[in-house]
Amino acid sequence: MSISDVLSPFTAWKNLFRDPVTIKDPLNERPGAARYRGFHKNDMDKCIGCGTCETICQNGAIDMLPVDGIPAVQGDSGLRPRIDYGRCCWCALCVDVCMTGSLTMSNEYKWVESDPDLFRFTPGVDKKYWDNAELGYQRHDEKHLMPVAREEMPELHPEARLDSFVEIVHGYSIAQAKLEADRCVSCGLCIATCPAHMAIPDYIKAVRDGDYERGVQLLYATNPFSQVCGRVCTHRCEDSCAARHEGDPIAIRWLKRHIIDQVPQEKVIELIGKPAAPTGKKVAIIGAGPAGLTAAFDLARLGHAVTVYEAQAAGGGMTRYGIPEYRLPYDALDKDIAVITAMGVEIKYNHRVGTDIAMQQLEADYDAVVLAIGLHQGRSTRIPGSDHPQVRKAVDLLRQITAGETIDVPKSMVVIGGGNVAMDIARSMARLQMQHYGEIRVTLTALEDKAHFLADPVEIKESLEEQINILDSRGPQACVIDDNGKLLGLKTWKVLSIFDAERRFAPKYDPTDEQLHEGEMIVEAIGQMADVSLLGEALTEKLEWNRGRIQIDPNGRTSENWLWSAGDCVKGPDVINAVADGHRVATSIHRALTPQEATA
Amino acid sequence: MQQLYDTLSQRFSLGEFTRQRADLAFITVGAVRLHALLRHLRDQEGFTHLVLLTAVDWLEDGQFQLTYLLNNRAKCQDLGLRVMIARDNASMESIHDLWAAAATYQRELREMFGIDFPGSPRLMDDFILEGWNAAPPYRRDFDTLEYARATYRERPGRETRDPAAHMKQQLYGDKGDV
Ligand SMILES: Cc1cc2nc3c(=O)[nH]c(=O)nc-3n(C[C@H](O)[C@H](O)[C@H](O)COP(=O)(O)OP(=O)(O)OC[C@H]3O[C@@H](n4cnc5c(N)ncnc54)[C@H](O)[C@@H]3O)c2cc1C
Ligand code: SF4
Ligand code: SF4
Ligand code: SF4
Numbered sequence: 001m002s003i004s005d006v007l008s009p010f011t012a013w014k015n016l017f018r019d020p021v022t023i024k025d026p027l028n029e030r031p032g033a034a035r036y037r038g039f040h041k042n043d044m045d046k047c048i049g050c051g052t053c054e055t056i057c058q059n060g061a062i063d064m065l066p067v068d069g070i071p072a073v074q075g076d077s078g079l080r081p082r083i084d085y086g087r088c089c090w091c092a093l094c095v096d097v098c099m100t101g102s103l104t105m106s107n108e109y110k111w112v113e114s115d116p117d118l119f120r121f122t123p124g125v126d127k128k129y130w131d132n133a134e135l136g137y138q139r140h141d142e143k144h145l146m147p148v149a150r151e152e153m154p155e156l157h158p159e160a161r162l163d164s165f166v167e168i169v170h171g172y173s174i175a176q177a178k179l180e181a182d183r184c185v186s187c188g189l190c191i192a193t194c195p196a197h198m199a200i201p202d203y204i205k206a207v208r209d210g211d212y213e214r215g216v217q218l219l220y221a222t223n224p225f226s227q228v229c230g231r232v233c234t235h236r237c238e239d240s241c242a243a244r245h246e247g248d249p250i251a252i253r254w255l256k257r258h259i260i261d262q263v264p265q266e267k268v269i270e271l272i273g274k275p276a277a278p279t280g281k282k283v284a285i286i287g288a289g290p291a292g293l294t295a296a297f298d299l300a301r302l303g304h305a306v307t308v309y310e311a312q313a314a315g316g317g318m319t320r321y322g323i324p325e326y327r328l329p330y331d332a333l334d335k336d337i338a339v340i341t342a343m344g345v346e347i348k349y350n351h352r353v354g355t356d357i358a359m360q361q362l363e364a365d366y367d368a369v370v371l372a373i374g375l376h377q378g379r380s381t382r383i384p385g386s387d388h389p390q391v392r393k394a395v396d397l398l399r400q401i402t403a404g405e406t407i408d409v410p411k412s413m414v415v416i417g418g419g420n421v422a423m424d425i426a427r428s429m430a431r432l433q434m435q436h437y438g439e440i441r442v443t444l445t446a447l448e449d450k451a452h453f454l455a456d457p458v459e460i461k462e463s464l465e466e467q468i469n470i471l472d473s474r475g476p477q478a479c480v481i482d483d484n485g486k487l488l489g490l491k492t493w494k495v496l497s498i499f500d501a502e503r504r505f506a507p508k509y510d511p512t513d514e515q516l517h518e519g520e521m522i523v524e525a526i527g528q529m530a531d532v533s534l535l536g537e538a539l540t541e542k543l544e545w546n547r548g549r550i551q552i553d554p555n556g557r558t559s560e561n562w563l564w565s566a567g568d569c570v571k572g573p574d575v576i577n578a579v580a581d582g583h584r585v586a587t588s589i590h591r592a593l594t595p596q597e598a599t600a
Numbered sequence: 601m602q603q604l605y606d607t608l609s610q611r612f613s614l615g616e617f618t619r620q621r622a623d624l625a626f627i628t629v630g631a632v633r634l635h636a637l638l639r640h641l642r643d644q645e646g647f648t649h650l651v652l653l654t655a656v657d658w659l660e661d662g663q664f665q666l667t668y669l670l671n672n673r674a675k676c677q678d679l680g681l682r683v684m685i686a687r688d689n690a691s692m693e694s695i696h697d698l699w700a701a702a703a704t705y706q707r708e709l710r711e712m713f714g715i716d717f718p719g720s721p722r723l724m725d726d727f728i729l730e731g732w733n734a735a736p737p738y739r740r741d742f743d744t745l746e747y748a749r750a751t752y753r754e755r756p757g758r759e760t761r762d763p764a765a766h767m768k769q770q771l772y773g774d775k776g777d778v
Contacts, residue, residue: 051763058744063760072770077763086755087748120755188764192771201764 032107037090037137039108040083042124044070046102049077050187050242053094053103061087062094067125074193075240085119092137097145099185099242106133148247151180153254158465163434165325168462169231169254174210177258181207183243184250193240195580198222200237200252207255213271215259220272223579224297224340225290227332228319230257234456234574265335269342276303281593284309284366286353286534289317290575291567292372293340294582295589300343302590307366308345311352313403317374318568319575321399322421324428330402354534363562368589371550371558371565372582375528375572381416385479386524390487394425394525401428409436410520414490416476417525418446419454425523426468440467443517445474447495447507471517475509479522489518530569555588556581564589601625601677604645612637615682626667626680634683635693638668642698646672647679650698653705655713659740662687664715668695685715694720712738 023029032038049072054062064079072078081094081103095103103123108130113119124131154170161168172180186201194200199218206215219226233253241249263271281304285292288310296306314320316333341347351357362369378393380386390410394417400407411433415426422444430440444463446453450472453460463470474492482488494513500506530549532540544551544559549570556564566581605617605627615628629637641647647670656665668681685692694717696703706717711727714736726732735742 049763054760059748060745060754063758064763064766065759065761066766072767074771077761077767078770079761079763079766084755084758087752117755117757120757188762189767191764192767197768197772 030110032109032135034107034135035137036105036107036109036135037092038106038133039085039111039128039130040095040123041104041106041131041133041136042081042122043100043102043104044080044124046100046245047080047124048075048100048102048189048242048245049079050099050185050189051077051079051081052097052099052185052187052242053081055185055187056093056097057088058091058093059087059089061085061089065122067122072192075189077189080122080125082120082122086116095137096139096143097185098139099146099187100245101139104136104138106130106136108133108136144246146183146185146243146247147179148243150183150248150251151176153251158462161326161431162440162466163431165428165431167231167329168326171261172251172254172258174258174262177207177255178210180251181205181255183247184208185242187242189242190237190240190250190252194237195577196222196583197580198237198256203259204250204252204255207259212259212262213267216263216268216271219256219259220268222583223576224294225319225336225575225579226256226260227336228290228316228328229253229576229579230260231328231332232319232323233576265338268335268339272301272339272343275301275343278305279303279593281305281368282307282366283368283370283589283593284362285370285372286362287317287372287374287567287569288312288315288337288347288349289372289374289567289578290319291374291578291582292317292370293337293345294579295370295372295564295566295586296345296582297340297343298583298586299589300340300345302586304590304593306345308347309351309353309357309362310347310349312399313349315347315349317372318376318395321402322395322424324398324401324424326427326431327424352534354536359534359536359539367562367593369563370585370589371563371569372567372578373530373532373534374568375530377529377531378524379527379529381476381524381526383476383478385481385487386522388479388481388485388487388522390520391479391522391524394421394523395528397425397523398428401432407432409433411437412441412489412519413443413521413523414517414519415442415444415523415525416490418444418448418472419525419527420456420459421528422446422525423455423459423463423468425525427463427466429523430466430468441469441518442467443469443471443490443519445471445476445490445492445517447473447475447498449473449495474515474517475507477509477514480516487520487522489516490522491516528568532569556585557588561592601679604679608637608640608645611640623676624678624680626682628682628684631683631685631692634668634681635695635698637681638670638695638698641670641679646674647677649673650695650701651678653695653702653709655709655715655738657687657713657738657740658684659687664690664713666692666709666715689716690714691716691718694718696720712736714739 051064054064061084063082065082067080070078095105156168181204184204188201190200191197203215203218235253237252238249243250283299283304283306285296285308288308296308300306315337320333378395409432415422426442426444430442433440473495475495476490476492478491480488480491492515493509493511496508496510498507550558550565552558552565552570556566558565564585566585567578571581601619612633618626649671651669651671654667663684664687666683670679703721706720707723707727709715710723711729734747
């Protein structure tokens with residue numbers, strides 16, 4: 001017998017002083033294990049009512065219901081999950097999939113009631129004693145059932161695009177689009193935020209299924225400008241996407257573009273089908289921008305004869321004459337317009353209403369008229385020297401570039417403005433400088449500081465990549481002109497604040513911080529207004545106005561019952577709002593033109 | 601573990617080798633060679649303990665994967681053997697003669713995945729799903745939600761809303777012509 005055999009009974013004694021692993025009083029205290037899956041908890045501030053928990057629950061234990069005091073807002077349905085514990089099997093799939101991480105489980109499992117209906121409640125709303133339990137099951141921070149990162153979009157490298165107007169974004173491949181579409185949980189929270197309320201989860205599902213023809217039909221049900229919107233939409237929907245809480249929002253805009261890129265134009269026209277039989281009614285539309293052409297598309301499909309009067313030589317409005325080609329190639333825009341004209345819409349180009357034909361004539365010749373003239377007059381800073389011929393408006397220059405007119409490209413220039421239009425003109429002129437002189441000398445001055453820039457972050461990033469010199473918090477004071485009348489550049493002061501206590505525009509400057517930014521040309525990009533001279537004196541008098549804009553009712557009708565107005569000139573600010581507006585006036589006009597008994 | 605694999609390779613035709621950790625590795629092996637290999641591992645290599653036997657449904661590939669996890673107590677090593685079998689009429693040689701406990705695992709796999717192990721004791725006895733009358737529930741094409749809906753009655757008072765439809769009604773809706 002060895003010595004250790006003799007001692008071994010005693011070594012067991014040391015266990016006497018250890019904490020017991022068993023529970024002392026099992027009849028009274030029965031704590032769940034630290035990661036036990038007990039009754040649910042839901043953080044009401046985080047939950048967005050997406051219903052993904054309901055969708056995944058394999059026992060049908062979850063209902064989504066409205067809750068007092070939680071209204072529906074953009075990005076939150078206001079519904080909250082109610083769980084039926086008669087069905088729940090405590091699998092925690094709902095916790096694992098939760099798009100915000102709001103849903104977790106306590107380690108509480110003991111609860112006795114005689115009324116079975118009490119075991120159906122809304123965690124986080126119906127207060128329970130375990131609501132603040134620290135222990136219980138939570139999804140591991142890094143483990144997500146849905147991939148959190150967006151499929152990367154292939155793009156032209158900065159060096160390749162410095163001197164070129166070729167489209168920057170290449171578009172997803174089919175495999176990439178499927179992967180991106182796979183991340184969408186089909187909750188539909190984004191639909192309310194889209195001004196046209198496009199059927200986003202349905203068309204994303206069409207991408208998953210590879211059924212692009214159904215995809216195109218879904219796009220056209222709400223938007224005849226999918227080539228345009230698939231490329232340059234302001235994509236506010238993505239700000240409401242359920243996926244943004246724990247990762248990147250779904251690339252809704254790129255998936256729309258992907259669908260429309262897959263289907264040839266003839267097929268698109270075939271898929272939409274022929275317009276309704278002619279109604280004999282005639283509608284005139286002024287302006288072939290997204291608002292006017294959307295109204296034209298809808299009205300033509302309903303069987304009305306539509307004539308569009310357009311001042312320029314081609315259609316698309318600001319999407320052609322404002323948005324640069326590297327963001328939206330003309331052939332993509334042409335495809336959208338070709339589908340619209342295929343519905344029988346007649347566009348009279350180079351017809352400026354007010355000059356080539358009078359409003360009174362349209363009123364007399366048509367059953368209804370739509371004013372969709374956009375905002376084409378650039379605003380001026382009116383600082384000293386701003387009337388110099390080398391001080392230009394961004395929209396005028398952009399139009400000249402699109403129209404192919406020759407521009408005296410300055411070797412150096414200054415852009416005033418910090419919004420997207422300022423970025424567009426700065427980047428367009430930089431490309432022309434690169435083509436002409438092999439170097440870029442564009443300075444952009446904005447009132448706002450970097451944290452409050454109006455332009456999209458992507459625009460700023462790409463502008464910097466393209467060597468634009470962006471200066472923030474600079475207020476323009478004068479366009480400096482030498483004794484020979486030559487423009488030298490822009491004088492600015494540092495901005496201390498932009499708004500006063502009442503949030504009114506009242507910039508304050510520090511005159512001791514003065515700079516001169518050299519430029520042979522200065523471009524003002526500080527906003528646009530509508531050129532309403534086409535209306536003529538009498539009509540201008542008759543119409544009701546609201547702070548400089550023509551007043552319209554919720555359907556887009558003006559105070560003159562034959563005249564409707566839509567798009568930027570009355571609402572804005574972007575293409576998809578113009579599209580939504582076009583639908584709205586078309587619906588209203590159709591109702592007005594259709595005999596009452598038929599609609600009753 | 602690599603050494604073990606090299607030795608085994610001399611006697612058996614083996615598939616892919618994955619070394620997960622210093623003390624855990626997996627070997628893929630053909631179904632016909634499994635039994636002999638297990639016997640050898642148990643009797644010659646010290647893998648005396650069958651830790652578990654489990655399955656994965658590779659629905660898209662039309663296959664089940666069986667994993668036999670063995671433990672060598674003396675060396676503190678785990679070795680998993682992976683076997684792929686056809687999903688249609690799935691059947692695998694029983695190993696209850698090597699480890700009596702295997703019969704229980706095989707009963708479970710028969711019930712949950714519908715895999716047959718001819719000759720395995722009490723194979724057809726209910727394991728945990730008493731009175732089960734639907735497709736084996738661990739097969740990936742088994743629709744759990746559909747089964748729950750068809751099998752269990754809904755308590756009165758259940759109702760639900762679709763988030764998108766609810767938001768439409770609350771936030772924009774069809775305002776019609778005003
Ligand atoms: C530089 C720039 C970049 C932009 N980038 C984006 C972007 O990336 N994404 C986005 O969503 N939006 C963008 N926008 C805004 C977008 O282009 C507009 O919101 C949209 O085009 C408005 O459509 P609309 O139909 O109301 O007006 P417009 O597109 O402006 O169309 C109005 C049309 O009416 C015509 N017209 C005007 N007067 C007359 C007349 N008297 N007779 C006949 N025709 C007339 C004009 O020639 C024009 O074709 C940008 C705007 C600019 C200026
Ligand atoms: S734990 Fe499982 S069964 Fe219970 S509600 Fe969540 S998903 Fe449904
Ligand atoms: S998945 Fe999460 S965020 Fe969405 S409704 Fe359910 S609990 Fe709320
Ligand atoms: S895109 Fe985002 S918000 Fe829209 S349905 Fe998909 S996951 Fe939901």
